[in-house]
Amino acid sequence: MHELSIAAAVVESAQDTARRHGASSVEAVRLRVGELSGVVADALRFSFEVVTEGTELAGAELVIEDVPARARCAACALEFAPGVPLRLWCPECGEGATELVAGRELEIVDVTLPLAGASCDGGSAPQGERQGGIV
């Protein structure tokens, strides 16, 4: 159950992004989670809710994009799905010299922030921004 540590790392990174971009809240965080990353999406969602409570991420949506596992054979260059249960042998030439090319991702893709003073549900353009760019 390391999803709690993973969620904490996600929140830390999103907070950092929000601060650097002058946002006081976060609308959504999008992750790419590989089939072989060892992370259970449901456990991660639950942990995310727990960890975000009382932070600027409270109520933020966690969007999880699943990444299927893909491996490539070094001998014949075939790309194949190593499957569940995992089998990292080339189904074409029977070679064991393969390499995973996708499926272990555990990555923050992007963070959705409200425009300062606005929310994402379509409010008006922010007025009188202290940072002054938008009037």
Added chain:
Amino acid sequence: MCRVVDVRQAVLARNDGLAAGLRRELDGRGITAVNLLSSPGSGKTALLELLLARAAGRGVPAAALTADLATENDARRLARSGAPVKQVLTGGLCHLEAAQMRGHLEGWPPEGTRVLFVENVGNLVCPAAYDLGEALRVVLMSVTEGEDKPVKYPTAFGLANLVVLSKTDIGGAAGFDGDAFAESVERVNPGVEVLHTSARTGQGVDALLDRVLAVCEGSRPHRPPLAGRHLREHRHEHGHEHPRDHPRDHEHPHAHPGGPGALPGAGLPAR
């Protein structure tokens, strides 16, 4: 209205970065770290006791860092070998992280240490995701655990540089099927070496120490196919953002110096 900031960063980038730093630092200190992973009860501590004793017998200075949720029993057992031993109490955390490792490696182990064995928390799921800066990752399983365990825990076994089967002295009594186990390992980690060991009879302990010392001498361990080539690369935030769900011309009629879609004062380059 909202803006989307591209991050494109590994969630564990901080851990991976710390681990990479540790690897360099340990290398500079002449220390080879070995990360030992297994389920609880598969015999990591017993094997480690023997490894430390044999290392001492061969004049190789070795040390051990042992992680446990709650007790210091393992450290007491290992310390009997005379090797420097440190206990990490994880306080219930199911795995070791690079930051914890680093905290324990300031001024320790003593100068001249060549091998640092790290006994991870007994768990085959979570520790697999955390690089600790080790040069060699050894995944252990005992003969009582079921031959298909490698397929059930593909990340742990798939990322091993070396697989160790333990308690082979009771393999017969346990009805252990060695061929089925070998096939199970090969499925998830083609080409990885499997060593058979027994802490009771001493079988395979010297061979295991040989493998560790070979890495100390600079030989490259087996590279697991599951490790991939591109997957551990570090990615950093690109720092650009783009508006979503609305045409930017309409929502931002007055362009600002931050350029299209960017907000000023957000720590972004001006162009």
